[in-house]
Structures are given as structure tokens and as C-alpha cells.
Amino acid sequence: MPQSATKTAATTQLNRRQRLILAGRHLFAAKGYSAAGVREIAAEAGVSIGLIRTHFGSKAGLREEIDRQVIAQIEDLCSRASEHLGTEALDLLVEDAVEWVERERDALLYVRAALMEKTPGSQALLRQLLEIMRRFVALNRERDLLQDDVDEEWAATFLVIDFLGPAVLEPFSEEEFGMSMYHREMVKRRSAFMNRVVTRGFMKS
Amino acid sequence: MPQSATKTAATTQLNRRQRLILAGRHLFAAKGYSAAGVREIAAEAGVSIGLIRTHFGSKAGLREEIDRQVIAQIEDLCSRASEHLGTEALDLLVEDAVEWVERERDALLYVRAALMEKTPGSQALLRQLLEIMRRFVALNRERDLLQDDVDEEWAATFLVIDFLGPAVLEPFSEEEFGMSMYHREMVKRRSAFMNRVVTRGFMKS
């Protein structure tokens, strides 16, 4: 009983804090930082309001912690993406990203919401994404997979935009396209189209 | 005196209302709908708070009116884009859009902010953008400017994403790229890159 109580207590402590983070991430992503209230977050996490102050100092502190965790996730994605080489690197990066998005949809939607507000955290998030794409472009140049005279900085920016694009459109996707942007069929079509665009384009010159 | 007084009064009336709309558009775009308060909006417009209720019923009513005006502007852009034909149609559409963005930057940043929140207005805004791009794609197909076997729905979505992309990145642009996304040099480089991408891509297959 004492041991299991200790364990339970520790678990609960971790859970309380982490549940606040998850609830905050979810609500910030869904309604935006200003519109999501601390009482609502605490209620969704199933804890009392005071815990936000205890663990994070303030609502802003909670956001900073969420930023840190999401940035860490993207760093992970980045390091795994760097392992991909060869012709199918883009496919694999897309697959990795898609797998992450499926597993951590709230995290992506949080990135989407975070970018709406310019904070140190959101700036860092964007920089992280740019860094991933710059490395990806550089890697492909080294492997001689880039066409000649490509504006590499814009190529990286282009990739960031088209990574975030579906997230931006996601809340409207059901009504405009009849399914989620991250529905398997949607991802497949999009992946095929983007693959075509980056290698051949879609318009005659 | 009476005539000029009448004129002034009428002008003032129009100004008051329109100034509220412009101030609201600016603040909603800059801080988001929830974070922008009615007192702040009234102060920026140089009128008293009560006028928001008088003219629009509520804060939400003000947003609806802003939505209407912005949608109307985009419709204008749409009808003008439809006039462009021939090989340089994309260039002209881009030029039109760029000119509009330069003239009405707040309107674009408002679109950006509006898309963060799912409302009837934001859904209509997105649909409008999609419609523009669908027509553009269809027009190019009719003119035989599309490559074979292009997924036209995704092509239109792609164009929407890459139209909104710079707006999404704009608040971070100064720090990441050293200048605004809508700086002339930036637009030129971006335009060149996008032109290349849609016709040739940038990666070897």
C-alpha cells in the first residue's frame, strides 16, 4: 500500500502536470490562446485552477512549457528526417511527418495556432521548421538531387509553407473537401500531387 | 453653412462607421479576435464604445461586417483574375494579388487571422479563395496550358496554400529573412521560384 501509494502519487503528480499540458495544448490549438481560459483548461485536465500557478507560474508559463515540448517533438522529427538519403528522401520525410501528424495531431494544430501569435515560442517553432527544410534541401543538393540554379532558401520556405498548409486548412477541410486533410486518401492524393510538383510542376511552360 | 454642415455630418457618419471597420480589421488582424477589445477598437477609431453596438449590434456583428467587406474585395480580385488569359496568366494573377496585398495589407492579414478561427465568415473567405484558384486552373486547362493528368482539385488547393503562405509567415519574416514577405525583392524572388516550381519543379526525379 505505501509503495503503491508512492507510485500512484508520483504517477498522479506527473499526470496532473502533463494532463494540464495536454489540455492546454488542445484548447490553445482549438480556440487560440486568448479564447482558452485557465478554468476551462483545468476542467479538461480534471484538476483545480491553482495547479497552473503551482507548476507553470501563470497561463503564459504554461504556454512556454507547451512550446518547449512541441519544439522538442519537431526536433525529433528533424533528426529522424536527416537520416533519410537517396531519391526517396522526400517521400520518407513526408511519411515521417504524416506519421507524426497522425500520432500527435494536437501538436500540429497547436503549431498552427501558435503561428497566429508572434511570441518567442512561435518564432522558435517556425525557425525549427525552416531549419528542418533547409537541411533537407542542402542534403539533396549534396546528393545532386536538386535541379540547377535552384533558389535554395525559397525552396526551404516553400516546403515549410506546404507542410503547414494542410494544418491551416484542416478546420475547413470537412466542409470543403468532404474529409480531413489527414485522411489517408487525402494524404495520398496530396503526396502524389506534391511529388509531381517538385519534380515536374503541373503547368506547361 | 447648413449644406456644408450636412455634408460634414454625413461624411462623419460614414467615417465613424468605416473607421470602426478599419480599426477592427487592423486589430483583429494584429492580435486576433479574442485579444482585441472593443474599447481598444473604439479608441483606435477615435469614437466611443457605444457606436459598435449602434452600428453593428455587437463585437461579433462588427466582425461579420468586416468579413463581408473583405470577401467583397476578394471577389473583385477574382473577377479581375478571370480576365487574364494566355501563357502569362499566372504571372498576371500573381501581380494582381501582389498589388492588392500592397494596397490592402491589413485585409490580407485579416484573412490570415480569420482563418485561425472557424466562423461562417472565415469559411466563406476560404471558399472564395478556393473558387478563384479553381477557376484559374480550369481556365488554364481550357487553354491547354495544363500538363496531362493533373489533379486539378489539388492544384487549386496548392495555389490557395501558396497564396496564404507568405501571409502566415509575414509576422516572422523580418527576423527570419531580414525583410517583409511583401518587400519587392522578396516578391520577385518568390515569384521567380514559384514560376519555376509550377512549370518544372526544383528536384530531379
Add this chain to the structure above:
DNA sequence: TCGTATACGATACGATCGTATACAGGGGCA
């Protein structure tokens, strides 16, 4: 010229915001 409708501002109201404070339970250490 007067009556009325509208335009407008000042202020009050209730709700909700984020934060601060007071207090309760339960391990770890003397």
C-alpha cells in the same frame, strides 16, 4: 419652428478573466 428620429458619448452592470491567498493531506527526515 417645432417634433421626432437618429447619432453619439458617458457610464453602469454582470460576467469572466488571470492571479493571489489560505488551508488540507501525506511522505521524508530528525
Add this chain to the structure above:
DNA sequence: TGCCCCTGTATACGATCGTATCGTATACGA
């Protein structure tokens, strides 16, 4: 056992939110 710190809850506080109300000034039609 007694003290203490840590985690946690409940509640209070001041500020600010959006909205409602009231008084006044101004323009227009009879």
C-alpha cells in the same frame, strides 16, 4: 512523534471583458 516541504484544492480579489442604458445633440420633415 513532530516538523517541514511539496502537491493539491477551494475560494477570494481586482481588473477587464462585452453589453445595456440613459442623457444629449443634431438633422430632417411637417
